[in-house]
Amino acid sequence: MKKIGFVGLGTMGAPMASHLLKADYEVIVYNRTKEKADELIVKGAVLADSPADVARQSEVVFTMLTADAAVEEVVLGANGILEGAYEGLIVVDSSTISPKTSKKLAAELAEKGVEMLDAPVTGSEPQATEGVLTFMVGGKNEVYEKCVPLFEIMGKASYYMGANGAGSYMKLANNTLAAINLLSLSESLIMATKSGIDPELFVKVVSGGGARSGMVDNKTGKIISRDFRPHFATNLMHKDLTLATDLASELDLPVPVLSLVRQMLQMAISNGYGNEDMCSVIKCYEEWAQIEVTSK
Numbered sequence: 157m158k159k160i161g162f163v164g165l166g167t168m169g170a171p172m173a174s175h176l177l178k179a180d181y182e183v184i185v186y187n188r189t190k191e192k193a194d195e196l197i198v199k200g201a202v203l204a205d206s207p208a209d210v211a212r213q214s215e216v217v218f219t220m221l222t223a224d225a226a227v228e229e230v231v232l233g234a235n236g237i238l239e240g241a242y243e244g245l246i247v248v249d250s251s252t253i254s255p256k257t258s259k260k261l262a263a264e265l266a267e268k269g270v271e272m273l274d275a276p277v278t279g280s281e282p283q284a285t286e287g288v289l290t291f292m293v294g295g296k297n298e299v300y301e302k303c304v305p306l307f308e309i310m311g312k313a314s315y316y317m318g319a320n321g322a323g324s325y326m327k328l329a330n331n332t333l334a335a336i337n338l339l340s341l342s343e344s345l346i347m348a349t350k351s352g353i354d355p356e357l358f359v360k361v362v363s364g365g366g367a368r369s370g371m372v373d374n375k376t377g378k379i380i381s382r383d384f385r386p387h388f389a390t391n392l393m394h395k396d397l398t399l400a401t402d403l404a405s406e407l408d409l410p411v412p413v414l415s416l417v418r419q420m421l422q423m424a425i426s427n428g429y430g431n432e433d434m435c436s437v438i439k440c441y442e443e444w445a446q447i448e449v450t451s452k
Contacts (some may be wrong), residue, residue: 158182160306161214163207163230163237164251165192167386168277169220171284172250172310177201179309184213207231208240216246216303223395224253231261243269246299248306250291252276252331252396255321255403258294262320271299274320276327277311280388282374288312292330294322328400335397335417337371338434345379346441349449355380356451375435380451384432384439391430394421 158181162173165187176183177199185193186204193203204210207230211217217237221227227249231237237247247265249258249272258274265272273295283289289311293300300316307314317326344367348358359376362368378384397418404411420437427443429436442448 157215157302157306159184159213159215161185161204161210161217162201162220163187163210163217164220164226165196166220166222167281168250168284169218170196171281171287172218172220172289173201174199175287175310176306181309184210186210206235206240207237208235211237211240211245211247212242214245216248216306218306219247219249219251221251222392223251224257227251227253227261228257232264238265238268238270241265241268241270245270246303247272248275248303249273250275250277252327252392252399253324254399255324255328258324259321262295271296272320273299273303274323275303275307275314276323278327278330279311280374282387284310290314292317292323292326294318294320294324294326325403328396328403331393331396332400332411332414334371335393335421335434336413337369338375338437339417339420341369341371341375342435342438342441345376345438345449346445346447350445350447354452355449371435375433378433379435379438379449382450384429384436386431386433388434389431390421390424390434390436393434394418394425394430397421 160176160181161184163186173183173196183201184204185196185201186207187193197203219230262272273293275291275293277289277291279289287310291307291311291314294317297316317323349355362372423440424437
């Protein structure tokens with residue numbers, strides 16, 4: 157497979173497509189805001205007129221979009237991927253969407269002989285840029301195996317999770333844990349800072365023990381340096397937690413911690429931090445504690 161399509165060239169999609177170009181694949185791209193494709197076109201990407209046009213020219217089409225409605229429109233809508241698809245095409249959706257939507261799209265595409273993988277990722281903008289994402293993949297195992305070389309170019313690992321929808325289930329569980337860890341970090345960091353402990357020293361101690369986490373490693377530096385530029389925006393994580401809450405309801409699972417964390421992110425959004433990095437939730441705690449977590 158040498159012709160790879162990519163629809164959705166935002167914070168994650170653009171660097172992912174760039175890695176494919178560097179690996180000498182022919183990359184056909186589409187983004188609703190065409191200017192976002194300019195840098196990739198300079199690097200050699202081919203600009204398509206629509207998602208349908210991407211599908212016609214590609215052997216595999218990746219999508220990386222923000223929400224269920226956007227993915228459905230790109231796949232099933234007018235001039236969408238399904239319209240330009242042919243038997244044998246593979247569609248790989250790396251968006252974070254409902255497992256219900258993943259299964260629906262897979263079924264619709266299968267009627268035209270098109271295979272689909274749901275393949276969301278762990279990591280945010282830095283990991284996409286460095287090419288160290290981890291893919292969680294649902295669909296047919298033989299289709300997954302065909303796409304492993306592509307996952308290896310854009311990421312450090314990929315895991316086959318099971319049938320269509322399994323990748324999306326895994327992503328919602330993963331993001332639930334990530335968000336809970338973020339709030340745990342926020343509360344602990346505020347407690348330490350209010351007590352007079354240097355937050356940079358706090359990080360050194362925590363990173364050497366059982367309380368360490370990816371959030372400690374990836375977000376504490378941003379908080380201390382007051383860098384709230386979005387690697388993963390608050391409103392996007394809130395969207396993912398809403399999907400996780402809906403899934404918990406379907407599974408008849410009590411999720412009291414998830415529910416509280418989702419409300420905290422809603423509070424951050426209400427305070428105007430929706431487009432900032434999700435670690436901006438700490439500013440809610442800072443307001444209550446009347447202290448700012450920053451480098452001493």
